[in-house]
Amino acid sequence: MAVRTPDPHPDWEPGDEPVVQPPANPGWLTDLELAEVRGRLPLLYVEAIPVRVDGVGQVTEVGVLLRANAVGEMSRTLVSGRVMYGETIRDALFRHLEKDLGPMAFPLLPASPVPAAVAEYFPLPGISPFTDDRQHAVSLAYVVPVTGTCEPRQDALEVTWMTPAEAASDALSAEMEGGRGVLLRRALAAVGALT
Amino acid sequence: MAVRTPDPHPDWEPGDEPVVQPPANPGWLTDLELAEVRGRLPLLYVEAIPVRVDGVGQVTEVGVLLRANAVGEMSRTLVSGRVMYGETIRDALFRHLEKDLGPMAFPLLPASPVPAAVAEYFPLPGISPFTDDRQHAVSLAYVVPVTGTCEPRQDALEVTWMTPAEAASDALSAEMEGGRGVLLRRALAAVGALT
Amino acid sequence: MAVRTPDPHPDWEPGDEPVVQPPANPGWLTDLELAEVRGRLPLLYVEAIPVRVDGVGQVTEVGVLLRANAVGEMSRTLVSGRVMYGETIRDALFRHLEKDLGPMAFPLLPASPVPAAVAEYFPLPGISPFTDDRQHAVSLAYVVPVTGTCEPRQDALEVTWMTPAEAASDALSAEMEGGRGVLLRRALAAVGALT
């Protein structure tokens, strides 16, 4: 099965310019260059678990993306994407939240830059619980309350809202790509929402 | 100098009823009972550092309370108070934020119950950086973004908003009661706002 | 079923003197006094999940206590106990580790005082995942690598070592008292050992 981390290339749009902007935008990589670099360096990703919280900050619902890949297979995933050259982690997180949840999600980014969980994706299984057959990627994962309306854009078909218990279930884990069910559980645990 | 943690007694109001409500509210302690228990057990407190954040969650301002004690001495402190019998940490945090910042502060409580910092207050100095001459108290401290208007109630005279750098300065630390300048720095560090 | 947090009374021994020692040790509570205070205040506890780690710090085994209660029922639990008046969290953690694992466990206490997880135990179920029919207790839980030999003392019959996956299993959770299976999962998640 082809597990996949959302490709940084398609999500590049005019509004996504990173903070530091050297001439001719060297942070933009052609498909060929990206393929080349993927076999040479670990790539830095951010991932977000969108949640809804009640009046005292407790997680009541968890948003999981449903996505179809290039060959039409459906899988569940998290908000996820690459950190570009010159871009801060916060800006990358905000950009990918907007890309995957639409402009009206109104995410409340965490004050802390320290992630709720860290996932290391390797092309080969067995090194960690996480795999990505395209690359070695290290992902910083954050739990992000959203207060608005989520309307998935691009290739995300749907955001499914579920209880923390459903999100942490074996059934859902089995549907998630690249081992992200484990990441989801760890992140829910970090916010006291794993039972 | 008389350092003081806000006394749980005065802040007890009808709207503050804890979640578990046994007959005749045994969680309410008379001044005498409280004095008695304070020499026997560590008391559990919550503290909050109210902050304002920008669109990507970064702390831009920190709120510090200015308070006068019984003999008219002014000192700086944090939102702080005791966890009552039967009350959750979240409910205690919300109650004390409302008590100290007013009902229109609209605090966004953290999704995570794990505190940004832990402070151990002892009657005698030297055991930790924190002292409270009335009691041994253990405080779980959280950084809490507020989105509304803060109007201090009770004995807090004012909320002073300052930059994270000012909040972490030696000058401010010297004004804070019970060693809370250290707690403030640790909590700011936890959210990447200590420079 | 009578869930129980280890009683602070039996574990009081001469060597356990807290750091601050006021005259006649007011931190020592008679059974009657303890019963009285338990209905009035949340009690502060520490809990420890003893683990064995490999050369790069990764958790390989988790230690769970097997204990018989007063009526001979067996249950699984964690290293757990009350923080005494005048005692630091670290000293309490060390004291209870020694009490439950013996003097040759050589625990490596975490540098950070911020717990891996926080559990709130209430007498009534439904407020949190954690219950303790004797009291309202708030517990700070830490993951503690041990490097020596564990020989349970007192009423702990045995330390069972298991893989992180076994420790996080539904089967084990069902055997753990007071909802500590949830606490164990959250703490394992915090150290990247939940799969």
Add this chain to the structure above:
Amino acid sequence: MAVRTPDPHPDWEPGDEPVVQPPANPGWLTDLELAEVRGRLPLLYVEAIPVRVDGVGQVTEVGVLLRANAVGEMSRTLVSGRVMYGETIRDALFRHLEKDLGPMAFPLLPASPVPAAVAEYFPLPGISPFTDDRQHAVSLAYVVPVTGTCEPRQDALEVTWMTPAEAASDALSAEMEGGRGVLLRRALAAVGALT
């Protein structure tokens, strides 16, 4: 002043082979390739603050490296280095600790993969407190107790042991390259050693 993050090239040694080993080691980059990639992608680093702890895990001393750069300027820095393709964060951390502190330091890597602090280094100042004129690097920083003898290798001239208060002082911060004084303070705060 030329601030510098230790160059991944010189620390590459036969024993450092990453876990995943594709043909001809594509994770090894020539100087030219590294220069090329540095302007296109954020590079992933790990940093370690070596500490000595007492019997209850409290930080008593902090190790800071003294180093001379290519033009003979002295500066203070932390244990630091790049994560290679196919290498886990833990393995990278262990490799760089051994590189900078020698083989007898016996570091106790944290059980948790979640860093104590995250630093984002940009070529241009002002985006974050951290700068690196060669590249955009994101660094995951860990506090690592060491139990053995530290003998700096390579270009690190010396490990200076100091109290946490000295390590967090303005004087030391001013000597540290790339803004690492801020990172040091944040990491010390995370382990309750910032006063």
